Amino acid sequence: DTGVSQDPRHKITKRGQNVTFRCDPISEHNRLYWYRQTLGQGPEFLTYFQNEAQLEKSRLLSDRFSAERPKGSFSTLEIQRTEQGDSAMYLCASSSGTGLNTEAFFGQGTRLTVV
Amino acid sequence: AQSVTQLDSHVSVSEGTPVLLRCNYSSSYSPSLFWYVQHPNKGLQLLLKYTSAATLVKGINGFEAEFKKSETSFHLTKPSAHMSDAAEYFCVVSDRWGYKYIFGTGTRLKVLA
Numbered sequence: 001d002t003g004v005s006q007d008p009r010h011k012i013t014k015r016g017q018n019v020t021f022r023c024d025p026i027s028e029h030n031r032l033y034w035y036r037q038t039l040g041q042g043p044e045f046l047t048y049f050q051n052e053a054q055l056e057k058s059r060l061l062s063d064r065f066s067a068e069r070p071k072g073s074f075s076t077l078e079i080q081r082t083e084q085g086d087s088a089m090y091l092c093a094s095s096s097g098t099g100l101n102t103e104a105f106f107g108q109g110t111r112l113t114v115v
Numbered sequence: 116a117q118s119v120t121q122l123d124s125h126v127s128v129s130e131g132t133p134v135l136l137r138c139n140y141s142s143s144y145s146p147s148l149f150w151y152v153q154h155p156n157k158g159l160q161l162l163l164k165y166t167s168a169a170t171l172v173k174g175i176n177g178f179e180a181e182f183k184k185s186e187t188s189f190h191l192t193k194p195s196a197h198m199s200d201a202a203e204y205f206c207v208v209s210d211r212w213g214y215k216y217i218f219g220t221g222t223r224l225k226v227l228a
Binding site: 003004031033035040041042043044045048056091093095102103104105106107108109 | 149151156157158159160161164205209213214215216217218219220221
């Protein structure tokens with residue numbers, strides 16, 4: 001399968017713990033995105049990488065959140081001191097090229113439950 | 116700022132009847148518009164995208180959408196619903212630079228036998 005891969009698929013953690021999610025984009029896709037989807041809502045943009053550079057971060061991404069893409073390939077999203085409000089589906093997507101109408105390919109997501 | 120409004124949170128149709136999922140957009144520039152589908156336990160899949168080349172856009176699985184600038188709409192249609200179409204559908208507009216997506220709140224399509 002050459003699609004976007006996310007790991008783990010599900011994570012249950014206690015409030016206050018740190019969690020880290022991994023995303024492997026489609027090979028050679030230079031753009032990588034993180035979105036968050038809560039129940040009954042559409043996904044919301046969190047952050048965007050072009051190669052290894054993080055070019056934009058949403059105001060939704062508090063100081064407890066950090067994302068990296070060290071070599072321009074896979075990416076990690078870490079949440080420190082998790083809160084119940086962090087419970088959501090975290091989606092990763094990737095795309096290639098530049099400009100408009102660029103299709104983003106999404107992974108199946110990591111569902112986080114904070115108890 | 117760009118935004119999309121999906122006018123129906125739930126739509127129910129009988130198998131074999133037409134599907135209409137409504138989306139209005141707001142954009143200060145010529146928008147890029149998409150429809151994605153999300154089946155349970157599966158990733159978001161692109162159905163179709165508006166490229167400004169043609170106002171009627173054909174997508175996968177028999178879906179199509181028409182871009183109407185005067186009405187700021189991008190409604191999704193299918194002539195005949197199939198049971199496998201039951202899913203959540205999202206209307207999406209991209210930002211000015213074409214990389215950040217702004218999603219609608221989704222429309223859950225139910226197909227009745």
